[in-house]
Amino acid sequence: MGSEEATLVLIKPDAIARGLAGAVLSRLEQLPLALIGAKVTRVSQRLAEVHYQAMREEPFFNELIQHLRGELHGVAYVLALVYAGPGAVAAVRQAAGATNPEAASPTSLRGALGRMTTTGLMENVLHASSDDREAQREITLWFRPDELLVPLYASKTVEGQTRVWA
Ligand code: ADP
Numbered sequence: 001m002g003s004e005e006a007t008l009v010l011i012k013p014d015a016i017a018r019g020l021a022g023a024v025l026s027r028l029e030q031l032p033l034a035l036i037g038a039k040v041t042r043v044s045q046r047l048a049e050v051h052y053q054a055m056r057e058e059p060f061f062n063e064l065i066q067h068l069r070g071e072l073h074g075v076a077y078v079l080a081l082v083y084a085g086p087g088a089v090a091a092v093r094q095a096a097g098a099t100n101p102e103a104a105s106p107t108s109l110r111g112a113l114g115r116m117t118t119t120g121l122m123e124n125v126l127h128a129s130s131d132d133r134e135a136q137r138e139i140t141l142w143f144r145p146d147e148l149l150v151p152l153y154a155s156k157t158v159e160g161q162t163r164v165w166a
Contacts, residue, residue, distance in 0.1 A: 004084050004085075004150060004152060005084065005085065005086060005087065005088045005089060005132065005135075006036065006082055006083065006084040006085075006088055006135055006136075006139060006150075006152050007082070007083055007084075007088040007089045007092045007093075007128060007129040007135045007139075008080065008081070008082055008127070008128070008129045008135055008138040008139050008142060009024075009028065009080070009081040009082075009083065009092060009126055009127065009128055009129075010068070010078045010079070010080055010081075010126060010127035010142075011024050011025075011078060011079035011080075011081070011125070011126050012067065012068065012078060012123075012124070012125060012126055012127060013067065013068070013069075013070035013072070013073040013075035013077075013078060014067070014072075014073055014114075014121075014123035014124075014125065015113070015123075015125040015126060016070070016073070016075045016077070016078070016079070017073035017074065017075050018113075018123075020113050020125060021079055023109075023113060024109055024113070024125060024126055025081075027095055027109055028081070028083065028092065028095060031083070031085075031091050031092065031095060032085060032091075033083040033084060033085040033088050033091060033092070034083065034084045034085055034149075034150075035081060035082070035083055036082050036083070036084045036148050036149040036150045036152075037080070037081065037082035037139075037143050037147055037148040037149065038079070038080070038081050038082070039079075039080055039143075039147065040077045040078070040079055040080075041077055041078060041080055041142070042076055042077050043068055043069045043070065043077070043078055044069075045065065045069065047141070047142075048065045048068045048069050049065060050141060051068065051127075051138065051141060051142075052064055052065065052068065063121070067121070068127075072121065080142045080143070082139055082143060082148060082152075084150060084152070088135075089128075089129055089130070089131060089132060089135055092128045092129075093128050093129075093130070094108070095108060095109055095128075096108060096109050096110055096125075096126055096128040097109060097110035097111045097114075098110065098111070099122075099124060100116070100122060100124070101113075101114025101115055101116065101122070101123065101124050101125070102115075102116055104124075109125055109126060110124045110125050110126070113125050136152075136153060139152065139153075140153060140165045144163065144164070144165075145163040145164065145165060146163050153165060153166070154166040
């Protein structure tokens with residue numbers, strides 16, 4: 001276990017609100033990767049804060065959390081996806097493009113579909129794990145072991161039947 005490379009994608013609320021989830025999925029479907037986990041899920045305050053814990057000192061942290069929780073777009077969920085295969089992290093990062101959609105390649109998802117709003121909000125369509133370590137941290141944060149088609153990381157059984165990450 002732990003040998004297969006995988007990455008987490010979140011289709012963010014700005015993309016959901018603008019009807020872009022299908023476009024993101026279509027583009028990612030073209031990559032030579034396997035979709036091994038997918039769900040629509042609400043994002044609690046805690047989940048958002050732990051997901052973006054590396055950004056907690058940033059001046060835009062509160063807005064970032066509100067954004068991920070859908071509070072800025074009237075959207076109650078994100079689409080969370082796990083893709084696996086050699087080079088998964090880099091391939092999805094490249095398809096996503098640079099963080100700022102105005103700076104991203106126009107052929108990338110963020111460059112083609114993202115925008116800065118007139119109020120200065122960065123609507124960059126999706127999250128993609130930045131490296132292998134973050135990918136594992138994020139995948140085990142967003143998914144339970146039995147929600148993935150492939151046993152990516154070590155897990156254990158608690159209370160007789162529930163699988164949790166070891
Ligand atoms: P990435 O999502 O490309 O990995 P970061 O990890 O640097 O980028 O940032 C996480 C998220 O924080 C970005 O996707 C974006 O939503 C938000 N963000 C990053 N930098 C800024 C900024 N300067 N202003 C507003 N939001 C930002």
